[in-house]
Amino acid sequence: MKFAFSTLGVPGMPVADVAALAASTGYQGVELRTHPEEPVHLDLTTPEREAVAREFAQAGVEILTLAGYARVAAPGDDGPVLTELDRLVRLAGDLGAPFVRVFPGGGDSDPAEADAVAARRLGAAAETAASVGVRILLETHDSHRTGQDVSRIVGTVGHKHAGALWDVMHTWLGDEPPATSHASLSPYLGYLQVKDVASRDDLTPLPLGEGILPLGECLALADPDGWVCWEYEKRWYEKAAELPGLLAGGVAHLRSLV
Numbered sequence: 001m002k003f004a005f006s007t008l009g010v011p012g013m014p015v016a017d018v019a020a021l022a023a024s025t026g027y028q029g030v031e032l033r034t035h036p037e038e039p040v041h042l043d044l045t046t047p048e049r050e051a052v053a054r055e056f057a058q059a060g061v062e063i064l065t066l067a068g069y070a071r072v073a074a075p076g077d078d079g080p081v082l083t084e085l086d087r088l089v090r091l092a093g094d095l096g097a098p099f100v101r102v103f104p105g106g107g108d109s110d111p112a113e114a115d116a117v118a119a120r121r122l123g124a125a126a127e128t129a130a131s132v133g134v135r136i137l138l139e140t141h142d143s144h145r146t147g148q149d150v151s152r153i154v155g156t157v158g159h160k161h162a163g164a165l166w167d168v169m170h171t172w173l174g175d176e177p178p179a180t181s182h183a184s185l186s187p188y189l190g191y192l193q194v195k196d197v198a199s200r201d202d203l204t205p206l207p208l209g210e211g212i213l214p215l216g217e218c219l220a221l222a223d224p225d226g227w228v229c230w231e232y233e234k235r236w237y238e239k240a241a242e243l244p245g246l247l248a249g250g251v252a253h254l255r256s257l258v
Helices: 015-025 046-059 078-095 111-132 147-157 168-173 178-185 215-221 244-257
Strands: 002-006 029-033 062-071 099-103 135-139 162-167 189-194 227-230
Touching: 002 062, 002 244, 015 029, 015 046, 015 244, 029 227, 046 062, 046 078, 062 078, 062 227, 078 099, 078 111, 099 162, 111 135, 111 147, 111 162, 135 147, 135 189, 147 162, 147 178, 162 168, 162 178, 168 178, 168 189, 178 215, 189 215, 215 244, 227 244
Parallel strands: 002 029, 002 227, 029 062, 062 099, 099 135, 135 162, 162 189, 189 227
Antiparallel strands: none
């Protein structure tokens, strides 16, 4: 099993520092938050893209995913969403990342309509993704937080370059047992995203193993040759402990669960 962490836990950290941090703390990969306030964003020039890829290659660290913010089930015209997906996929191709992360974002839309909209958009974007060797992963999140929710969409798409990302906190918040989540997602699963929290009423990120999420149960279901990524949501919880000092202990805990 290979381990990564998300740069959501180290907001604004320069790319070279992220790569060095991963290499020094035992992580084989990094999930790059792809956002205008981060060093990696959709407007990177060609030389900047080459520089990012070079930094990770020199550190011996893989870019696992570009964690984008496209909301594929969002109400409105397809055009802006498809444009964002296209840019995200092409950036991933340039950086050598095998995955991009997207959200459902269906809001208060009728569930059946949100499913259909998301499937249509993912199906269109999957063709571009296939051409550059990238897979789009729909995360269990917001309007579609369970594995059953996400599998309805991805199963309808029926394209190997459209898959699922299992955020174990959101399926837990959706009262879906890990075995059910895995059974629903396994035909489409890219990898697992883990974290830990104190309770449903306090989602402040904690060091792995100090909260109540069923991480051991989830990892027992995971592909032993696959990826697990720690998403520590420091960006949204400024008073949370700094991630760099927790990373070595986090990967040790994950290894102990495998």
